[in-house]
Amino acid sequence: MLIPHPLLGLRDSSEFTYLGDAALLDRPDGMAEGAAARFHDYVHLRDNPAGIHRELWFHEQGDRSWLVVTRNTVTHEILGAELAREARLKGGAA
């Protein structure tokens, strides 16, 4: 499986480690009202559709950048990858 690194081009997936769904980028404010309930949802509740997922991958054996990789879990097709930093600055994981 090859991951299209936005800076380095196609790289083998063995160089990467997987963290989880890109929704993890939208961490709730721990000091806000109702933070406990929101953190419960943030930690435990995740959509798990058969199909397209956005996931956080770490290029551990490469340039150590975090990527948001869009992957179809039905076909194993990698649909795209972008730097997690840029995805976050654009406005979260959605």
Add this chain to the structure above:
Amino acid sequence: MTELATLTALGADAPAQRHAGALTITENAGLALASLALRRGTAQPAPFGLALPGPGGWAEGRGVSGFWTGPGQWMIEAPGRADEDFAAALAAEAPGCSITEQTDGWAAFEIVSDSGDAPIRALMEKLVNIDAAAFGAGRATRTVLDHMGVFAIRRADDRLAIIGARSSAASLWHALAETAARLEGVGT
């Protein structure tokens, strides 16, 4: 005062060298290394007049060279200056950047082919999971070699440098020398 003699990463007095057919692997014991990282809002410097390369690149300047290691991060090399405080010299050239001495953490091996780029490409195909055809002169990357994280630098079509952790220098040397010998069909 006691005269202290430096040992190479492989624990010898002199840099190791191995010939295998068209390939020659030489330990580069004199290579000084320092990492350079930009801080937020800092302009990109040009230390010693070196134009820092973009992602996946390696660039050579006067007396120093450098390769991209991550967004806003580079490793700067200075051949033959391992005995000096190269990090301090670099810090003076890159004000406002984070400079870290790296020389003592790494072991560098230079691989030269005496018959063009084909032996280097064949060696890369055996050693690293990188597209060797697209990894031409001036390319550099961090990747895995025999389960060890290394930097690979294509200094020229007929030259490849591998820089790995000094603590596993002997394992890296073993991997390079064995692979080159088998590839070139010579005994080890």
